[in-house]
Amino acid sequence: MCAIFVVQLPILASKYYPPMKKSVFYLGLLIAISIVALFIPAVPGPISTEGINSGDVAWMLAASGLVLLMTPGLAFFYGGMIDTKNMVSTMLQSFIAMGVVSVLWIVVGFSLVFGDSVGGFIGNPATFFMFQNVLDGKPWQLAPTIPLVLFAFFQLKFAIIAPALITGTFAERIKFKSYVIFLVLFCLFIYAPLAHMTWHPEGFLFKLGLLDFAGGTVVHMSAGFAALVASYYLRDKSVEKQTISPANIPYVLLGTGLLWFGWFGFNAGSALSAGVLAASAFATTNTASASAGLAWVLYDVVRGKKPSALGFCIGAVVGLVAITPAAGFVTIPHSLFIGTIASIISNVMVHWKLKTSLEDTLDVFPCHGVGGAVGMIMTGLFANTAINAANTTGNGLFFGEYNLIKVHLIGMVICIVFIMLGSFIILKLTDWISPMTMSQEEKQVGSDVSQHGEPIYPFEIEPMREAV
Numbered sequence: 350m351c352a353i354f355v356v357q358l359p360i361l362a363s364k365y366y367p368p369m370k371k372s373v374f375y376l377g378l379l380i381a382i383s384i385v386a387l388f389i390p391a392v393p394g395p396i397s398t399e400g401i402n403s404g405d406v407a408w409m410l411a412a413s414g415l416v417l418l419m420t421p422g423l424a425f426f427y428g429g430m431i432d433t434k435n436m437v438s439t440m441l442q443s444f445i446a447m448g449v450v451s452v453l454w455i456v457v458g459f460s461l462v463f464g465d466s467v468g469g470f471i472g473n474p475a476t477f478f479m480f481q482n483v484l485d486g487k488p489w490q491l492a493p494t495i496p497l498v499l500f501a502f503f504q505l506k507f508a509i510i511a512p513a514l515i516t517g518t519f520a521e522r523i524k525f526k527s528y529v530i531f532l533v534l535f536c537l538f539i540y541a542p543l544a545h546m547t548w549h550p551e552g553f554l555f556k557l558g559l560l561d562f563a564g565g566t567v568v569h570m571s572a573g574f575a576a577l578v579a580s581y582y583l584r585d586k587s588v589e590k591q592t593i594s595p596a597n598i599p600y601v602l603l604g605t606g607l608l609w610f611g612w613f614g615f616n617a618g619s620a621l622s623a624g625v626l627a628a629s630a631f632a633t634t635n636t637a638s639a640s641a642g643l644a645w646v647l648y649d650v651v652r653g654k655k656p657s658a659l660g661f662c663i664g665a666v667v668g669l670v671a672i673t674p675a676a677g678f679v680t681i682p683h684s685l686f687i688g689t690i691a692s693i694i695s696n697v698m699v700h701w702k703l704k705t706s707l708e709d710t711l712d713v714f715p716c717h718g719v720g721g722a723v724g725m726i727m728t729g730l731f732a733n734t735a736i737n738a739a740n741t742t743g744n745g746l747f748f749g750e751y752n753l754i755k756v757h758l759i760g761m762v763i764c765i766v767f768i769m770l771g772s773f774i775i776l777k778l779t780d781w782i783s784p785m786t787m788s789q790e791e792k793q794v795g796s797d798v799s800q801h802g803e804p805i806y807p808f809e810i811e812p813m814r815e816a817v
Contacts, residue, residue: 393485402494408623415614416506422607429600434795442516461541466551514572517711558742563619565674573718575772605662616676637688641668644692670720678732729757
């Protein structure tokens with residue numbers, strides 16, 4: 350046993366890499382934004398409280414906090430699945446999104462999504478630039494009982510987690526600087542237009558009749574299909590694919606719990622008020638996640654595998670993904686069916702992906718891309734106007750009507766083409782600005798040390814594994 354501990358050598362980041370090249374550009378950019386904010390303080394005029402409901406405000410404040418909690422939950426979920434030498438870096442990619450997207454949202458993000466519509470495809474960036482006209486603005490027309498500023502910050506939490514989901518594909522391979530650049534470009538050119546088209550009353554997809562209660566297209570399909578493109582773009586056929594051994598299963602369990610808990614704000618909060626619709630979305634969310642977690646484990650058993658904690662966690666998250674677009678449009682029994690079917694389909698897709706050259710490290714496409722697409726189709730099948738009067742497109746195919754499923758199939762094709770084409774362009778642009786992939790030497794050492802100089806353990810773990 351002594352021989353095992355002899356190999357515990359101190360790791361110093363400088364042993365492998367010198368300090369990063371100094372750069373003032375990015376700090377200068379943040380300082381410049383801060384100076385602009387100094388001269389555009391957005392001092393409000395008289396703030397009207399007419400029509401504001403204190404109960405709805407209290408619920409939406411709580412829901413906003415729940416949705417934000419999902420991003421740290423995602424950090425633990427992904428961090429526990431990845432190799433030990435990349436855990437800190439993978440988790441930081443989720444946390445840094447909370448900082449980058451929050452600043453971007455104040456400057457121009459909220460305007461691009463919910464500003465005055467430009468052709469139904471994007472918002473006018475000047476409408477709420479630097480959050481002008483937000484604190485004293487009229488409530489959003491689809492959320493008339495809460496202040497506009499609360500609606501804006503609730504929506505911010507969605508914008509944060511959407512690009513953070515893609516980090517499961519980038520894990521172990523992308524340079525941190527390049528990730529941040531991609532993060533900004535994704536928010537501006539993929540998330541913002543898609544959210545505007547889907548959720549703005551003047552948006553192209555909204556007027557088409559597409560139903561997306563809490564982000565099946567906007568969040569999960571955008572992240573999942575961007576991950577598919579990134580998996581193709583970043584693949585290295587010269588290196589044999591290796592199965593990753595999860596670093597910390599309890600982290601995955603903790604992350605799943607935080608995601609499940611936060612998802613109640615994600616879905617039930619999307620009712621934008623504290624009422625029956627929020628309660629219904631709460632119930633469908635829990636039911637779909639429960640059935641999906643069980644379906645994943647049981648399908649693994651059918652395939653001859655042992656029931657695993659990791660399997661239940663992945664399945665539960667797939668159920669949450671699939672019910673997201675449908676949560677406020679379908680009945681509770683139908684949510685059980687949605688969770689089960691989505692979980693089995695995603696499980697099959699995960700095993701199919703393993704046979705390909707795609708490098709989707711943590712299966713973002715099979716779980717979020719496919720899960721979100723299945724959820725959109727299921728919404729077209731099972732939505733019922735009796736659940737939500739805001740559904741003016743009609744009932745789903747299961748109830749004998751065809752218009753909704755037709756709209757959803759058309760909308761899905763449009764979204765997938767837009768996401769994949771746009772993602773390829775911004776990947777190329779990011780790679781041109783800052784080469785994305787790490788060298789083989791950096792990958793061998795691990796991104797915790799090569800990118801951040803912060804190993805999770807103060808000694809080399811690989812020699813210990815080999816000795817054991």
